[in-house]
Amino acid sequence: MPTANATRTMTGGEAMAEMLRLHETGPMFGMGGFQLLPFYDACRRLGLRHYLINDERCGAFAADAYARVTNRPGVADGTLGPGATNLATGMAEAFNAGMPMICITGDTNREFSWKNMTQEARQLEVLRPLAKEVIRVEVIKRIPELFRRAFAVATSGRPGPVVIDVPEDIAHGSFDFDADDFWVDPGTLKAQARRSRPAAEDIARAAALLAHAERPLILAGGGVHISEAYGALLSLAEAEGIPVAHTMSGKGAIACTHPLSAGVFGRYDRIANAMIAESDCLLVVGCKLGEIATKRFSLFNGGTPLIHLDVVAEEIGRTTRADVALVGDARCGLEDLRAALGGDAAHRAAWTAQVPVRMDAWRESAREKLEATERPINIGRLMGELNRILPADAVLVADGGFAGHWGGLLFDTKQAGRGFVADRGFASIGYGVPGGIGAQLGVGKTRRVVAMTGDGGFNMSLGDLETARRVGAALVVCVFNNAASGYVKALQHAVFGPGAYQSSDLVEMDYAAIAQAMGCKGIRVEDPEQLADALRAGLANTETPTVLDIIVTRDPARMLPAADNRTLKVEKGDRPV
Structure with a gap:
């Protein structure tokens, strides 16, 4: 007669952590709450890399960037209510860009759901349009099965985020699991899983x-x-x-x-x-x-x-x-x-x-930007220095706004692969720092990551510079300091003319000093001739994050790398589009 399968008494949180371990999950980013406490404790005991993030949106961005440079699912989590809903923007980025991601959300104890539980919200209704699939764990013994399903969905077809919603009583409850239930499909550990061929x-x-x-x-x-x-x-x-x-x-x-x-x-x-x-x-x-x-x-x-x-x-x-x-x-x-x-x-x-003939002609036409000597600094000069100095295997992360556009046009990758990471799925501002963290953890300490962000984007996420320092992500952050929401100001200039600016100016900050106060290396760069040395100093610093506070042009007519085609109709007398 067959022998009975062995059983393992585990909490729901322990079963979740075990399935992540079996899926060889990389760094996870989240901010815990009571609902997922057993999961966090199991991560600690299993030695999984789970990092406290200072904002769940940044956690989702970091998971997205990790997925881009590894093709393995990034993992982010959020507690009931605001933790879950804060994941939405990063999930939208991953959903639109086809990035594999697992988002774990805590939820109410089912015995008391919809009785004015603290922080309770219709969170799955918020997240459902931003996910390939939403999986709610209603039965504790199905945790292994449902985690396998989540990874299969996240990594196959066009990859994307999958939500695993875990009620409090599931995470805290215990069950005698069949040990044979804890298995994984090795074909779904990364994208592209389960490939198909055209007819x-x-x-x-x-x-x-x-x-x-x-x-x-x-x-x-x-x-x-x-x-x-x-x-x-x-x-x-x-x-x-x-x-x-x-x-x-x-x-x-x-x-x-x-x-x-x-x-x-x-x-x-x-x-x-x-x-x-x-x-x-x-x-x-x-x-x-x-x-x-x-x-x-x-x-x-x-x-x-x-x-x-x-x-x-x-x-x-x-x-x-x-x-x-x-x-x-x-x-x-x-x-x-x-x-x-x-x-x-x-x-x-x-x-x-x-x-190559046409490209050489284009490079000659771009020389004015790539080698610009003006002050404040032309962003094109920074791109020229990055092209000259970055190693072939480096990764350049570009925030939303014109960081992505300058990088997309002027940055040269020197080898095939994801050497340029831009959040073009949703193009949200604030991606630079957390995207740099995720990319640096994904490629490892031997490869260098440089993140570009405007001062507006840096303001949104500079709190997670502390995260970068704590987790050992010694990235280099280039802040375009123009005391403005530059992309918006440039568009206002193009559409409405000089001086017609509304809600697009910022107070100029000394981001190098702020970085130093946070225990990071900070270098303020006001002269384009200082850029190369500053970049080399940042790349040489592998102990802490480095922030290059780069004072760039304040002229809205020169903030974009080229004309934005959406403004062309305005020049012809039509209404703005």
Whole structure:
């Protein structure tokens, strides 16, 4: 007769922590409350890395950035009510960007729910639209099963956040678990899990279009990073002689320094928008073709054949006509296209030869920004120094607002991979510091992380500089100090004219002094000739976070890296858009 399975008496919190341990979970970020106390205690006893965060929104941002550089689910938690609802903004970022995330929320004791429990709210109704799935644990013995489900959902298809809602009595209660219930599917530990391939007949149609094209162009989005499709993309591009442009999220799909790199396309571009106009076949990979990528839906003419490869079928044709829909994983689809094509790039030699020539011309035109000597400092000069000084394996994190736009346009990745992290899913301000923390913990101490943020974004999250110091994340934070909500002020200037500024000015602060008072290294930079030494000093400091307080231009006409296409109609006398 079969022997009975062994049992383990555990609290719900212990079972939760054990499942996270089995899933090889990395750093977790949260702020505890009574509902999840057994979970926190179990994390302590199991040696899991759980870090107190000073704001749950920052915890979700840190988890998001960790997921971006590792493709493993970031984990954040919040207690009942405000803790849970504070996760919403970071969850929206991860949901829109396709980042795997597990968000654990404490909830009321079910015996007393909806009897005016302290901090009680309809939190799941708030979070449900921002999650791939919301899982409420109603039966304690199902914790192992439901955690497996959460990781499977978070890492498969287009990844995203999953909420696990745990009532107080579930976390504090105990149960004799069957020891055999504690197992994991190793295929769901990271994205891209459970890959799927496009249909063979669709690959054949796409290959036929590409084979006959003289001027094809690949447009790479963030899905290339999620799929880790770098090798497949480079193999196809080099074998077939196809240049590659990228979105801000797709930067690093191939190295920006590669001779086939056409740079960013969309609202801001180097040479890619002109090449899109000249192309006779476009291959879009892992990109939703949203507002910024399509230059507010004006970039594509509808006459050029367009092949769209995406893991989410309903994204294809959503904003831009697609002639061939390839539904499946980016890496698998690119591998299949490579196999279906002949590998003949000779007839495109003239097309591909244009790319480095055009890029050299663009770099010459950008030299004024990249090497600017003016005071206050031109942000372009900072980007030039970062391009020169950062190691190839460094990670640049860009906050929402113009940090992302300057970085997206002017920063060069030197190798394929997620070397540029920008919160373009939701573009919330305040991502820089917590995103830098998550990225630094994700890549480890031997790789350097630099985060860029405006003074407005830094004000939102500077409390978590203390978190960075406490957890040993010795990142370098570059604060664009222009005493303003710069992106808004620049748009007000473009739309309404000089002097028409409302609610966009800040009091100038000495952020270097603030950093020093918080036990970090602080360097105030007012002269562009000091930038290189300040960056090197920050990168050399691996003991504490470093804040570079960079005094940048106060001229709203010079705050953006290029013209914002949304303001062009104003110049023609139309109403602002």
